[in-house]
Amino acid sequence: MMTAAVRGSRRDRKEARHAEIIEAAFHEFAAHGFAATRLDDVAARVGVTKGSLYLYYASKEELFDAMVRQQITQTLIDDTPPGDATAATAAVQLAAVLRDYYDRYARDSRTRELLRLIIAEGGKFPDLIEFYHHEVFARVFAGLRRVLEIGVARGEFRAVAADSFVLVSFAPVLEAAIWRLVYTDRYPLDLDAHFALHCDLILNGLRTR
Amino acid sequence: MMTAAVRGSRRDRKEARHAEIIEAAFHEFAAHGFAATRLDDVAARVGVTKGSLYLYYASKEELFDAMVRQQITQTLIDDTPPGDATAATAAVQLAAVLRDYYDRYARDSRTRELLRLIIAEGGKFPDLIEFYHHEVFARVFAGLRRVLEIGVARGEFRAVAADSFVLVSFAPVLEAAIWRLVYTDRYPLDLDAHFALHCDLILNGLRTR
Amino acid sequence: MMTAAVRGSRRDRKEARHAEIIEAAFHEFAAHGFAATRLDDVAARVGVTKGSLYLYYASKEELFDAMVRQQITQTLIDDTPPGDATAATAAVQLAAVLRDYYDRYARDSRTRELLRLIIAEGGKFPDLIEFYHHEVFARVFAGLRRVLEIGVARGEFRAVAADSFVLVSFAPVLEAAIWRLVYTDRYPLDLDAHFALHCDLILNGLRTR
Amino acid sequence: MMTAAVRGSRRDRKEARHAEIIEAAFHEFAAHGFAATRLDDVAARVGVTKGSLYLYYASKEELFDAMVRQQITQTLIDDTPPGDATAATAAVQLAAVLRDYYDRYARDSRTRELLRLIIAEGGKFPDLIEFYHHEVFARVFAGLRRVLEIGVARGEFRAVAADSFVLVSFAPVLEAAIWRLVYTDRYPLDLDAHFALHCDLILNGLRTR
């Protein structure tokens, strides 16, 4: 039992180290981008020597890759579908879904930084942007498409082109995220007002007459 | 006079060299980001030696800064206001303005790459994102605000919050640009359909009843 | 008695571990040389962790030293004098001695690899080449000298300079070993023909008229 | 003319640098082997910074390769055939050829060091040992074969197997080189006596009766 406990804790400690490194890597990579971050700094943030990182990840690339995947996965670990399925109208559902996306993708700074990395380093890591699409955009669009279909089926919404709709209706969320990424301090964005007008326009735009 | 002429042509040649270097720098920086581009590659693209770059720009940072500013300025060298001021209705004007923005910011690959650099390197070059805001977003938002005001004045549009409106109505343009930046090849975006639905939703959303 | 037995088996196990490590070290060092072999690889070959090696040898140098000494000693564990002392003529004896040396130093790949290490790393390990001289060359030369003396005493051989003779007469053996070390695959050496001509020339060269 | 002169000297200086680096590399590689030599030391020997080496050679491997090839080529730049073609007898010719080989391969320390590198690093650089064979052994053996054929044709030498003869007759040269490489200081080899007995045995061994 001792042995089992010791082994267990060893594995646990290793898991924990992995997590610590990922966390440190996230901060450094997010702050400086792939090329400009120094593994020295990542290690220092963990409180470990540079060489130790190589006990966990075989290269800077692998660390970056693992970090991004883990951040994406962790961000979406909440697999509860967005929105409020019990809502009376599709309009309320759509608003709930959008609010959910704002919370996940625009309000959370970690998600924003991840987005920056995807945009900035996507060219060098095609697998990662694919993964990001699969885990993030695909789900987001699926959610929006579902609400649209419900609303159309109920006669609440006009039958617009779904493929474009999911993109166009998500755009202000993405924009809010990017805006905060780039201009947070200098030109603050009032997220509530942004969300309010976003819903207003979309819902009025979709409404049947 | 000879001397002046010679001096003039010399200055011209120097101007031309500047332009060549900026152009080469744009391609390299856009492709690899600030940290990962090598001045060697920029120089090779110009057909010149690395050392020569320092006759024109004092450092990598300065070259990057000059390049981004020049690209921004050149992109906006067309100072004609967007849209079609002669249009009969504000709705048509708004559509014209949006179409104009799509052409400038989503369809043109150079503008997209510039956007990536702003997002990716903004943290390291705060003056540049400020400049970008001043030259790009400020103008864009001013254009949208004007049309909104016209439409409201004419009773065509509802009087929505202008600050949010300019952002929300521009969002699909920005999104299209970023999407093409990241997913061009894998998940193509139908820009015409995107634009069409964008206008549809916005105009229907704005319309007074 | 139990204790003694246990201790004994423990010591045996320790001896066995030593042998395993030496064996693994031989393969790695022979394949890559001193500087380029990794203790990780040696340990992996034993099926043990790198750290464990330090329970047996205090450093890479010591392991190398011990390995070479052990290989030399083991190679010569057969202390039977070379050749055939009962042979009728010194010529037959000489041929028998040479055959013996071919078997020991040219045909056996382990001996060849050892030779490479002596040549390659001798500068860094002077004690080892001294040991090699004492255990290998000194014996080889003594054997040849003895046969020469017998042949001269019997009037079969001319009285050539013994110091040079032992070297010159051994040279083709050494050459065969080195050739196989370097060119085994590309330019195979017919050891039997080599040996035959070697004997032919030496015996004819030594013969009194 | 100035320009041409300047350009010329620049190229010359670059050539000279190449030569200096090769020379320094030879000393360091010969002293420590491939893996254990530090480019820092090579650079220091040239009186230059480590980074400068990369202006001339793309990697440590390439430098090593170039160095070995250049040393081999330079050693054999003397394309005069070995021996003394005007000699009266094949025996005298053979002795002259062998003396020549002793001078080239056993007396010259540079050649010996090269040999050590071939033996030590051959496994890692198969092309180099091939090159060495082509430039060194092939020529050496061709020289010996020619003299043998002449001697046989004249009835001076017995018609022994040529393939083995070239190897066996060269062996003492190789051995002398290796001996000096390994045991120079501790067990000096009297090269003249070695050569004398070598010739004595070979010539007596070859002679027809």
Added chain:
DNA sequence: CATGAATGAGCCTTCATTCAT
């Protein structure tokens, strides 16, 4: 103006060695 050799700081990666468990 332009070159290109040279620099030197710095970064990623490796690996012999140590040590708490």
Added chain:
DNA sequence: CATGAATGAAGGCTCATTCAT
């Protein structure tokens, strides 16, 4: 005994920057 995580000192290679020509 054995482990394996951790260290830290290098070492190969890169690249922005300088400068004599």
